[in-house]
Amino acid sequence: MRVVLAEDLFLLRDGLVRLLEAFGFEIAAAVESGPELERALAELKPDVAVVDVRLPPTHTDEGLQCALRARRERPGLPVLVLSQHVEQLYARELLADGSGGVGYLLKDRVFDAEQFVDAVRRVAAGGTAMDPQVIQQLLARRGDDRPLARLTPREREVMELMAQGRSNTAIAQKMVVTERAVAKHTANIFIKLGLEVSDDDNRRVLAVLAYLDRDR
Amino acid sequence: MPTVRRSARLTGMNTNTKGDGGGSRARGMLRAAGRGFVLAVASLPLAVLCLTLTAVSIALIPIGVGIVTTPYVLTGVRMFADRRRVLAAEWGGVPIPSAYRPIPEGANPWTRTFVMLRDPATWRDLRWLPVDMTAGFLTALLPAILVLYPLEGFTLAFGLWRVYGDDPYWYGFVPVSDQVSALGAAALGAVLLIVAHRYAVSAFQVHFRLTRAVLTPSEAELAERVRVLTQTRRDAVDTSASELRRIERDLHDGAQARLVAMGMDLGTVEMLVDKDPEQAKQLLAQARRSSADALAELRDLVRGIHPPVLAERGLGDAVRALALRLPTPTEVTVELPGRTDAPVESAAYFAVSEVLTNAVKHSGADRIWVDLHHADGGLRISVTDNGGGGAAIGAGSGLAGVERRLGTFDGVLAVSSPAGGPTMVTMEIPCVLS
Numbered sequence: 001m002r003v004v005l006a007e008d009l010f011l012l013r014d015g016l017v018r019l020l021e022a023f024g025f026e027i028a029a030a031v032e033s034g035p036e037l038e039r040a041l042a043e044l045k046p047d048v049a050v051v052d053v054r055l056p057p058t059h060t061d062e063g064l065q066c067a068l069r070a071r072r073e074r075p076g077l078p079v080l081v082l083s084q085h086v087e088q089l090y091a092r093e094l095l096a097d098g099s100g101g102v103g104y105l106l107k108d109r110v111f112d113a114e115q116f117v118d119a120v121r122r123v124a125a126g127g128t129a130m131d132p133q134v135i136q137q138l139l140a141r142r143g144d145d146r147p148l149a150r151l152t153p154r155e156r157e158v159m160e161l162m163a164q165g166r167s168n169t170a171i172a173q174k175m176v177v178t179e180r181a182v183a184k185h186t187a188n189i190f191i192k193l194g195l196e197v198s199d200d201d202n203r204r205v206l207a208v209l210a211y212l213d214r215d216r
Numbered sequence: 217m218p219t220v221r222r223s224a225r226l227t228g229m230n231t232n233t234k235g236d237g238g239g240s241r242a243r244g245m246l247r248a249a250g251r252g253f254v255l256a257v258a259s260l261p262l263a264v265l266c267l268t269l270t271a272v273s274i275a276l277i278p279i280g281v282g283i284v285t286t287p288y289v290l291t292g293v294r295m296f297a298d299r300r301r302v303l304a305a306e307w308g309g310v311p312i313p314s315a316y317r318p319i320p321e322g323a324n325p326w327t328r329t330f331v332m333l334r335d336p337a338t339w340r341d342l343r344w345l346p347v348d349m350t351a352g353f354l355t356a357l358l359p360a361i362l363v364l365y366p367l368e369g370f371t372l373a374f375g376l377w378r379v380y381g382d383d384p385y386w387y388g389f390v391p392v393s394d395q396v397s398a399l400g401a402a403a404l405g406a407v408l409l410i411v412a413h414r415y416a417v418s419a420f421q422v423h424f425r426l427t428r429a430v431l432t433p434s435e436a437e438l439a440e441r442v443r444v445l446t447q448t449r450r451d452a453v454d455t456s457a458s459e460l461r462r463i464e465r466d467l468h469d470g471a472q473a474r475l476v477a478m479g480m481d482l483g484t485v486e487m488l489v490d491k492d493p494e495q496a497k498q499l500l501a502q503a504r505r506s507s508a509d510a511l512a513e514l515r516d517l518v519r520g521i522h523p524p525v526l527a528e529r530g531l532g533d534a535v536r537a538l539a540l541r542l543p544t545p546t547e548v549t550v551e552l553p554g555r556t557d558a559p560v561e562s563a564a565y566f567a568v569s570e571v572l573t574n575a576v577k578h579s580g581a582d583r584i585w586v587d588l589h590h591a592d593g594g595l596r597i598s599v600t601d602n603g604g605g606g607a608a609i610g611a612g613s614g615l616a617g618v619e620r621r622l623g624t625f626d627g628v629l630a631v632s633s634p635a636g637g638p639t640m641v642t643m644e645i646p647c648v649l650s
Contacts, residue, residue, distance in 0.1 A: 054528060061528040085515055085524045089537040108511050111504055143543045215545065 001124055002028040004046040006037040006063055007082070008055050016050065016110065023117045034062035041070045041077070048124035052107075053083040053090070064090060076101050080123045083107065086131045088138065088213070095128075095209060100202045103129035103165075118170070128165035128205045135163045138212040147193050155192070158185040163208045167201050245413050248420040249363035251307055255423070256356035259300070263349040266293045270342060277329070287319075287328040290338055297341045300348075300427060308424030315433040320593065320648040327593040327648065334592075337433060344430040355423035362412035362419065369405020373398045448623040455620065459521075466517050474510035478503045526565050530555045531595075534565050535586060544576050544584050544601075551589035554649030563625055564595055564645060567618045571599045571641045574614045579603025579639055590649055597643040605637035615641070 003025045007013040010032075017030050029040040033056040041049060049070070055062040067079040080103035081094060094102045103123040109131065110116050119129035139160070142148055151159060161171045168186065172179040186204065190197045195207045266289075273289040276282030294316060301312040317335045319328050332338050368376075369387055377385070377398035384391035387401035388408075481503040488496040518524065526534035532550035539546035555561065568586065575584055581603030588597050609615040609631055619629045627645035 054524075059527075083524075085519070087525055087537045088540040089525065089533060092540075108508050111508060137541060141540065141543060 001048065001121075002026045002044070002046045003120070004028050004037070004040045004044055004049045005030040005051075006032070006034075006040075006049070006055060006066075007052045008032045012052075012107070019110070019113055020050075020117070020120070023113070025120070033057060034066050037063065037066050038070070041066070042073075048078040048080065048120060050080045050082065050120065053081055061090075064093070068093060071097065071099075075099050076126065078123045078126065079103070080105065080120055080129060082110075086133045086137075088134060088141075091130060091134045092213060095206070095213075098206060100128055100206065101126045104134060105129060105131045106133060119165075122165060122167075127167075127202050128209070130164050130209065132160070132164055135160050135212070138163070138209075142212060150192050151189060155185050155189050158182060159189050159208060162186065162189075162205060163212060165202075165205050241413060241417075245359070245363060245416040248359040248416045249412075250360070252356045252358065252420050252423065253360035255303070255307075256353050256360070259296075259356070260349055260353050262296055263345050263352075266296055267342070267345040267349070270345075274333075283329050284325050287325055287332060290332045290341075293338075293341050293345070297344065297431060301431065304424040304427050308421050310421070310424040310428050312428045312431050313433060313438075315438065323593065323648050330592040331646075336437070340431060340433070344427070347430050348427070351426060352423060355419070355426055358419045358422070359412070359416040362408060362416050366405035366409035366412065369401045369403075369408070373402035373405075377401075444623075448620075448626075451620040452624040455624075463517065463521065466513070470513040470517070471510045474506045474513070478506040478510070481506065522562060523565065526561060531561045531564055532588060534561075535568055535588060538565075538569055538572065539584075539586060542572060542576055542584070544581060546572070546584040546586060548586045549588070552595075552649060553590070556590075556595060556647045556649050560595065560625055560645055560647045563621050563627070564597060564643070567621055567627075567629075567643055568597060568599065570614045570618050570621075571643075574607065575599060575601040575603065575639065578607070579605070579637070581637070581639075593648065594644050594646045597645075598640060600638060600640045602638050604635075605633045605639050606635050607631055607633040607639050607641070618643070 001024075003020055005013065005016055005020070005027060007016060007030075013030055013032065017027050020027060028044045028046045029036075031037050031040050035057075037049075037051065037055065040046075049067065051063045051067050053061050053064045055066070064081060067081055071077050071079060075097065076099045078101035079094075081090070082105055083090075084107055086104060086106055091104050094104055101123055103119055105116070105119060109119070123129050139148075148156075157175065158171055161174060166174070168179050168182045172182045175182070187197065189195075189208075190204075193208075193211055195211060198204050198207065269289045270286075270293060273282050273285045277286060298314055301314055304310040304312050314337075316337045317331060319331050323331070365388075372385075372387060372392055373395075377392050377395065380392065384393040384397075386392070388404050390397060390401045390404055392398050392401050481499045485496045485499045485503070488499065523534055523537075525537040529537075530552070532548075532552050535550065536548045539548045568588075572584065572586070575581055579601045581601035583602050585600045586597070587600075588595070590596070607613070607615065609619055609629065615629065615631060622629055622643060622645060625645050625647070627643060630642045631639070632642075633639040
């Protein structure tokens with residue numbers, strides 16, 4: 001799997017390259033600025049891009065803008081965005097086109113190599129990887145949402161993991177239950193939240209995220 | 217922010233009011249007469265022109281043309297008034313401070329027009345123009361009259377009286393009809409000349425004193441400005457000092473302490489890795505948790521110093537992101553065609569943040585509206601909630617802190633919060649967008 005990596009800090013870039021190579025990824029390019037990323041994405045056609053939000057030359061949200069532009073040109077181009085902070089505002093922009101293949105994680109998540117690599121693979125496969133903090137922000141904001149309040153603690157846990165973009169298999173592993181149990185929980189969640197049930201993993205994730213993010 | 221600028225050449229007084237001898241006093245008289253004459257003749261048409269153009273230009277503002285022309289016209293008026301201030305100092309030894317509010321560089325005509333029209337100094341200039349073209353004109357001309365009129369008396373005595381024939385020509389209060397009365401006129405002229413010799417210079421002074429009386433910013437205005445600046449400067453210094461103390465404490469107790477713990481854990485791991493790999497693994501996991509906690513703390517700290525979204529996207533999106541974090545549904549409307557200076561952005565952001573926190577905590581509102589836009593040379597922010605009202609800018613309330621924060625930038629805060637609600641907090645900070 002070919003990866004284009006954009007990160008301006010040498011230590012982090014170097015660490016990410018080694019980490020990804022150790023897990024069998026091929027680094028097509030590891031760049032350090034917005035314009036370079038733009039070129040790499042256009043010329044190298046990677047399977048997935050791992051991009052830092054803040055990049056030179058402007059040191060603002062260059063990386064995010066680049067990723068959004070690239071996705072407009074190549075809808076569904078898998079992009080995993082990394083940042084020192086996560087903002088619901090940015091998550092919303094990334095999810096806006098509804099086509100999946102999007103990740104948005106805190107840089108800290110790199111500490112857990114396996115989970116991070118899993119997220120990269122998931123995004124590359126057209127799935128979603130949302131940082132738990134984004135989900136926490138969304139939930140905190142919904143406060144006294146009635147349908148949400150009707151979920152059992154177990155269902156709520158499943159819903160949070162689902163919103164992060166995990167498949168039923170991954171959720172079952174994480175919660176140490178059978179996949180069937182998870183499937184039952186997800187069905188209940190969809191009924192309680194009034195969402196249309198779908199077999200497609202990714203579509204379910206996006207539906208839950210959309211539910212959490214919609215205005216009251 | 218008005219800058220107080222004194223006329224540059226205050227010390228260049230070359231009038232000689234305490235003449236040491238008759239010769240120098242005569243020179244003073246002639247100089248006063250000459251200068252007064254030039255001043256009166258030159259400034260009358262200019263004053264009329266300035267006043268007319270200003271009136272026309274301001275009248276044209278509603279149809280748009282005035283917005284473009286007014287800044288130029290008012291700049292002309294300022295140059296004219298400033299020139300007269302310099303002359304008052306140079307010729308009359310009367311210093312007149314000039315205190316115009318600075319016009320933001322690169323501002324658009326609309327902003328320039330409004331900054332200028334809101335400046336009390338502009339209206340002071342405009343009040344002065346009619347005074348200058350009447351009383352100012354006469355007082356400037358007075359020394360010249362005092363010098364020239366006696367000359368007429370003398371020429372009458374030298375034979376000019378013959379021209380007038382039978383009808384008596386009134387020179388002052390003397391009817392001139394023959395040589396004797398013409399000599400009387402000459403005598404009056406001589407008296408007038410003595411008066412001129414003594415008082416022409418001081419009479420000329422009257423003109424400059426009059427100019428000063430109309431054109432000087434009131435003492436109270438300046439004193440108030442100085443008081444406000446002193447206060448806001450002290451507040452700004454206090455605020456930044458206490459912010460730095462807080463940051464130092466947070467780093468010391470938080471990230472620094474965690475890094476120390478991490479270093480210790482890693483040191484122990486180094487020792488244990490061969491002997492007790494199992495425990496080493498546990499310590500490594502602990503070190504990793506410490507690093508994650510340190511990062512989380514640094515992240516919160518950074519958010520408190522300068523929120524990343526503010527740096528990345530500017531005020532509008534930073535407030536939007538802030539609103540998304542609130543438990544109360546908040547609608548944000550932003551109309552900012554550009555970005556403003558980083559310090560202003562930061563002050564505005566933290567002011568909005570504080571007001572929103574207040575609203576969420578105390579108002580009991582279930583809906584908040586934030587509106588940000590730029591108009592009349594200033595950033596205008598309003599935060600409205602449908603809560604219970606009763607908010608006030610008092611000691612201990614967060615709003616007093618907001619007021620201080622804004623004060624550094626000459627910003628103002630207004631609160632309307634009747635019991636029963638709704639509460640509306642408005643903030644205004646003068647600034648330009650780029």
